[in-house]
Amino acid sequence: MRTSIATVCLSGTLVEKLHACAEAGFDGVEIFEPDLIGSPASPEEIVALAHRLGLTLDLYQPFRDAEGVTEEEFGDVLRRARAKFRLMQRLGIDTMLVCSNVGTATIDDDEVSAAQLRRLGDEAAAHGVRLAYEALAWGRFVDDYRRAWRIVELADHPAVGVCLDSFHILSRGHDPAAIEQIPGDKIFFLQLADAPALTMDVLSWSRHHRLFPGEGAFDLATFVGHCLAAGYRGPMSLEVFNDVFRQTDVLRTAKQAKRSLTWLEDQAARLPLQHPRPDGPVRLPEVAPPVAVDFVEVKAEDTSDVDVLLRQLGFTFRGSHRSKQVRLWTQGAARVVCNEQQARDQPPTLAAVGFEVVDLATSAARARALDAPAVFRRTHARDEELPTFRAPDGTEVFLASVARDEAGWVTEFEGGEEASAAPLLTGVDHVNLAQPWHSYDEAVLFYSSVLSLESGSSQDVAAPTGLVRSQVVRSNDGAVRLALNVAPQAFTHPAGFPQHMAFSTDDALAAARAARSRGLRPLPIPANYYDDLFARFDLDPAVVEDMQELGVLYDRDGTGDFTHFYTETVGGVFLEVVQRSGSYEGYGATNASVRLAAQHARSTGA
Amino acid sequence: MRTSIATVCLSGTLVEKLHACAEAGFDGVEIFEPDLIGSPASPEEIVALAHRLGLTLDLYQPFRDAEGVTEEEFGDVLRRARAKFRLMQRLGIDTMLVCSNVGTATIDDDEVSAAQLRRLGDEAAAHGVRLAYEALAWGRFVDDYRRAWRIVELADHPAVGVCLDSFHILSRGHDPAAIEQIPGDKIFFLQLADAPALTMDVLSWSRHHRLFPGEGAFDLATFVGHCLAAGYRGPMSLEVFNDVFRQTDVLRTAKQAKRSLTWLEDQAARLPLQHPRPDGPVRLPEVAPPVAVDFVEVKAEDTSDVDVLLRQLGFTFRGSHRSKQVRLWTQGAARVVCNEQQARDQPPTLAAVGFEVVDLATSAARARALDAPAVFRRTHARDEELPTFRAPDGTEVFLASVARDEAGWVTEFEGGEEASAAPLLTGVDHVNLAQPWHSYDEAVLFYSSVLSLESGSSQDVAAPTGLVRSQVVRSNDGAVRLALNVAPQAFTHPAGFPQHMAFSTDDALAAARAARSRGLRPLPIPANYYDDLFARFDLDPAVVEDMQELGVLYDRDGTGDFTHFYTETVGGVFLEVVQRSGSYEGYGATNASVRLAAQHARSTGA
Structure with missing residues (x-):
């Protein structure tokens, strides 16, 4: 038409x-x-x-x-x-x-x-x-x-x-x-x-x-x-x-x-119509949503503080890229790429997300048909080239085939260690991307149309610097979840509004304990929070004490519960570990408010 | 309480x-x-x-x-x-x-x-x-x-x-x-x-x-x-x-x-209550709203472009201040002060508004009781010192007594010309102040409480750079009218969102003609506007032709009509001349939209 x-x-x-x-x-x-x-x-x-x-x-x-x-x-x-x-x-x-x-x-x-x-x-x-x-x-x-x-x-x-x-x-x-x-x-x-x-x-x-x-x-x-x-x-x-x-x-x-x-x-x-379309339908390539987050990339002039956090969370260093100043860390199905290329003076930011798709060629064709702006990265002849597009928020979106054999991009990293056979963290639960106030709707359309994701829940979360509007886009099965967060308009910080990736685990308390043993100091959560947690949920006092000791937060709704903890922020990035039980589909919005207050208190000292 | x-x-x-x-x-x-x-x-x-x-x-x-x-x-x-x-x-x-x-x-x-x-x-x-x-x-x-x-x-x-x-x-x-x-x-x-x-x-x-x-x-x-x-x-x-x-x-x-x-x-x-208040009422000093705008001040490193506009509009140069780098222009009851003090590198902005009040001491006491931040300007011993406060938008608000004799601040200006006996412009109709998005409500409260003004009409005006929210605060009799305009959030310009003062006249066409004869080039208004004006109002074609020739705009409602024209913008300031007939109480909102488009076209050349 x-x-x-x-x-x-x-x-x-x-x-x-x-x-x-x-x-x-x-x-x-x-x-x-x-x-x-x-x-x-x-x-x-x-x-x-x-x-x-x-x-x-x-x-x-x-x-x-x-x-x-x-x-x-x-x-x-x-x-x-x-x-x-x-x-x-x-x-x-x-x-x-x-x-x-x-x-x-x-x-x-x-x-x-x-x-x-x-x-x-x-x-x-x-x-x-x-x-x-x-x-x-x-x-x-x-x-x-x-x-x-x-x-x-x-x-x-x-x-x-x-x-x-x-x-x-x-x-x-x-x-x-x-x-x-x-x-x-x-x-x-x-x-x-x-x-x-x-x-x-x-x-x-x-x-x-x-x-x-x-x-x-x-x-x-x-x-x-x-x-x-x-x-x-x-x-x-x-x-x-x-x-x-x-x-x-x-x-x-x-x-x-x-x-x-x-x-x-x-x-x-695609609707079943009683009358045939007059001019042949100009259909977009049809694709299923991504089946997983392939990797998340942190970019900075110096990513070593992030390396430390990853190590403390139990990630394994899998090597340096054979031709670029990029390092790979993995744990379970979670992969984090630390990129120090072309990042002079940049504090750590969450720069790219890779998605595993079933049909790479068709997914890339769909993105192009939707006029998603292509990104070209320097790629050496021997390296795998992944179709890449720039989202409205500036995030680079990589597409990779889920069916890749062992010769995929991961093998381009050399000199690393063996992956752990019994990882406590199993994959990426969600990625949280900060959105400029003027490109929020554009981002919802981009992620949902280009990646065939659906809009999920939406929420306002109170921060000491204003309300943060949060909109989830996700695959129907929850394998891919992006939380798009609009920072308050008056927010200014050289590293931008903090973004994060959340890793999934089957046992958040164990993961927190293991991380603590490796030296992690989690984001400090106020004692007042635990008093309230106890009042709200009638939990076993010993469990609440454990949580408090480890900086672990907790939420519950009618369908299940959510246990999680955060690292400190490094530049514009922090990490989270989450455990979902039952059919809990949220993101701990009440706790996010506490987290934002704690992050603010850390940065202002008040 | x-x-x-x-x-x-x-x-x-x-x-x-x-x-x-x-x-x-x-x-x-x-x-x-x-x-x-x-x-x-x-x-x-x-x-x-x-x-x-x-x-x-x-x-x-x-x-x-x-x-x-x-x-x-x-x-x-x-x-x-x-x-x-x-x-x-x-x-x-x-x-x-x-x-x-x-x-x-x-x-x-x-x-x-x-x-x-x-x-x-x-x-x-x-x-x-x-x-x-x-x-x-x-x-x-x-x-x-x-x-x-x-x-x-x-x-x-x-x-x-x-x-x-x-x-x-x-x-x-x-x-x-x-x-x-x-x-x-x-x-x-x-x-x-x-x-x-x-x-x-x-x-x-x-x-x-x-x-x-x-x-x-x-x-x-x-x-x-x-x-x-x-x-x-x-x-x-x-x-x-x-x-x-x-x-x-x-x-x-x-x-x-x-x-x-x-x-x-x-x-x-102040309400008539059936029961007496228990603790004696802590009343604010009660004041009538200002009876007139005493003066408007333009501040810049170099105000000469504004001087030219004022001269073209028929203002008389009344002299330079005896002790400061400040010049006074008047026409009828309209006074404009051009201030080049402490303004290095500043483009012209609308920096201050003086208000004539009936009871100066009480008005100043009320402002202080409302914790209006005081502004102190360098004042020489012989000069009249006016109580001054800073509005949330940064505008300096001066209070002056309407009952001042000829020894008031005006006499501090020396070496000027005699005021015209038959001025075409008679006073200040309204002053239009740009408001940062985050202090708009604060400004409404400030102007209405400190100056005892009332909220008048409110309107969204479309500009090529976004919607401009406009709220009028005014005295009941219309002698003082401030239009508080919130610029679109994405608006950026080194001189800020343009502000202006509008002078009243009984004959806008005559004033425009006189200004033209003194060399004024008014803001160019598109020919398309006059086609539409003709279609809308069934005006005499000769009148519309006159208006078009002179860059004069026109509006009408059920109560009267509004004839006006604008100068070009100098830095962050422009001037307007308005004629109200009948009981027209508006500000030509439709025309403001045309004006904003014309200003935008002037600045981008598109």
Whole structure:
């Protein structure tokens, strides 16, 4: 399908927006009127630029308060509309978005609205223009797409159809199935927006919190499926009002937007439809989510403090890379790579995560089809080259085949020790990546679409420096879990907001004891925490004493429990060891708050 | 009244919070349990610190899910409570906040809840502790303070009373008048929070958007009045969950919090009460709002570009200050001071605003009573010294007496020209001050409490770099209007987000024409704007042509119209000339969006 985007989704001037939309690969744009009004470029210049960039101008929007008005008022509507129709002729745009009346409607009567749309349609047709009538979720009288369609049916004019906007329909909880009862050629336009599940007035929700498809809670694939089943063949167009996207780099946001449509079109194409798709579906390569975290990479000018922590946690040094200044540590299925290349003056940070995938070629092709930015690392001829992409947060995402034989990248490390036969830590439970506040939604879309992960639980965790918003993306079986954490906006630290990797164990207390015997000083947990733990859970006092002695934390919910401990932070990285029992699926959010307080107290001394 | 604050209002560790609360002048604090749990300081250390700082520990909070539960569940409640009572004994805190049950309630029966509170009260009394039962706005069964009081009445236990929280009551729209039916000595605690008028789920509203009194939309003076009338004599305590305040400097936020209580106590003391206040009211000096803007100061290493703009707008150079590198320009009642002192490398910024007040001594005393930070400028012996305070946004606020004779500060300027007898510009219409995102609410409280201004209209204005949130504070008669604008968070520019002053005129077109004749090149407004203006308002084409020629913008609402133009930006400052007709009270928000786009286009060339 053709792709389009409303200019209001993006930051910058109209000219900057058009350049970005073209570079991101959109076929066309909706011209949001205020963007044109604020532009020093004339309509003719805009047309010329769009032509040069290969963009079509698909919609002029919005035209407000057109129907349900008194006859006197309607005279003014016609006058306004004529001026806009002439403008649209200059722009060569043939479709205008007409919103249901919010401000001036006084007549709640379908016949009146239909008659006025019909007269507006005559005027439009005389200018070679057609009208796409849309029910705003907060329309004075018309706030349901089914009523908008009834009015369009009554208007019965070739130049009058409907515009369907997923936000206005799904935010109100209206069933989109009735879209299939609208003839496809009367759906003049299709606007798509996702949104988080919020309980707030729909106008504020719409104006500030819309998201690109795949970033929110709406089932847009089904929505698009209904439109396709109805026979809609126009562009899929994004209309996303979002306070963050209005501020972020215009090209980067345009690319994010395009990725969301690529993902959505693929999702919709996989639905079982009654009507075949007209143009062959452009499907993305289908891949299963990664089956495991292959490795986590810590990067720094000097990673030796991390080496010490790994040794204390029982990791085995498996050798140095034969051609690069990189060292490998493993324990069970957990692998940590310490990279000192091109890291002058850098404190330790969590720089890369490798994922084991079933079909490497297809996973890499999917990432490329979603325009994931490729990363190229210096690779020596004999070394295995892993497809690598950069996530919005800067993390490098490596893909590796789970089916690799012993000749895989691990064998490039030399001079190390034998892996332990009875490791206390068995693998990577989760990886926690800090997200800049302005790329959080982009990251959710990136990880979920590129790696086929799903959004899991979301939580706010209180830190002494503000609330940390935490969103999990994970594979369905829990083998891969990423916690995306948005640091408070005012947070500043040269090493960034701390990130960490959590290793799994079957016995956290034993692991903590073993680590202690190797010299680990875990993150100190306040005695007050253990008093509270005792009050909360009625645990055996001896167990709580053990925990306190070892700096181990504990949580429980209806399904199981969670026992874990943290190392101190080194630069921007710390390590965690976690034991899950029963079906506990959380991450110890209450304890994370204690951890953040302890880390803060360590850094401020207060 | 005694003042207190919940530690959750502030950033930092518990120890940092206690220091800040004491320094800000609070009498006591509520210990928010997670702050204690996350603190490396033992309860005894906290007690010792509070004692040393002169702070009382007024409340331990919160204790959750205590009543409306099964007998088995209640056994666990008692066990948990006993542990907390022992902890409170260590802390020397005698009151615990007990929230109405959210998570575990299964029995919707006042008698059951009352019986369980009574048993909990026995246990509490045995530990020398009392329970303040509070209806959370989202309590499972108990979500109304009147029901909480009914249950407490039924419990009929000396150690069981209610806690009243303004947010939980006013957010639900519950009438606070019934508070007067609760005996004052059964109101064990009073928590105060303001909030903006939002339509969203009450839990999110409460957790993220509470404000300090005077910063939001609640009528807290009346609320407090009811509590006083009931005979409440405990502390007024703040409990404000706010995403921004959790991040901001702990001492600054504590001082802001204290200012809000000082203001609120004064507001409440002015209410006509049926019962006399027990301790004599500690009233703030009462002042009328400023009657005019006395002057606006532009500061820069070199203000000459601003001098040029002022000359072009028809201002008269009135001389240089006899002892400082400062120049004065006036036109009508508008005065602009150009200050080149201590401004090395600074681009022009809007640094200070002077206000004419009726009673200078009292206005200054009020500012000091509200702990407005004083600013001291180098003042020569012969020069008039104006009381000056620093607003949260950094603006210096000068106070001057409206009744000053001709010997006022204006006469300190020498060597200038005679003021024009027939000025086209007559005064200052409004001043527009940029606000950092993290001090916006603090600024609203500062300007409204210190200057006795009122909050006016609020609006989001779209800029190419993001949404600009704009809040007007003004005197009732409109003689003083400040627009507080929050720049998008990602905005960066060495000169800061542009600020401006708007001068009033009775004829904007004439003023623009006159300025043009003096060489002014106004901010270029796109031709597309005038096409739209013509379409929107059905204006005389000749008038629109004039406007376009002169870069003049226009707006109209049901009450009048607004005609205005802008200069180019110099550093971080630009100037506006506005003409209001009829009763137009706005600021041309639609046009502000066009202006921001034009400014952006000027700076990027796109």
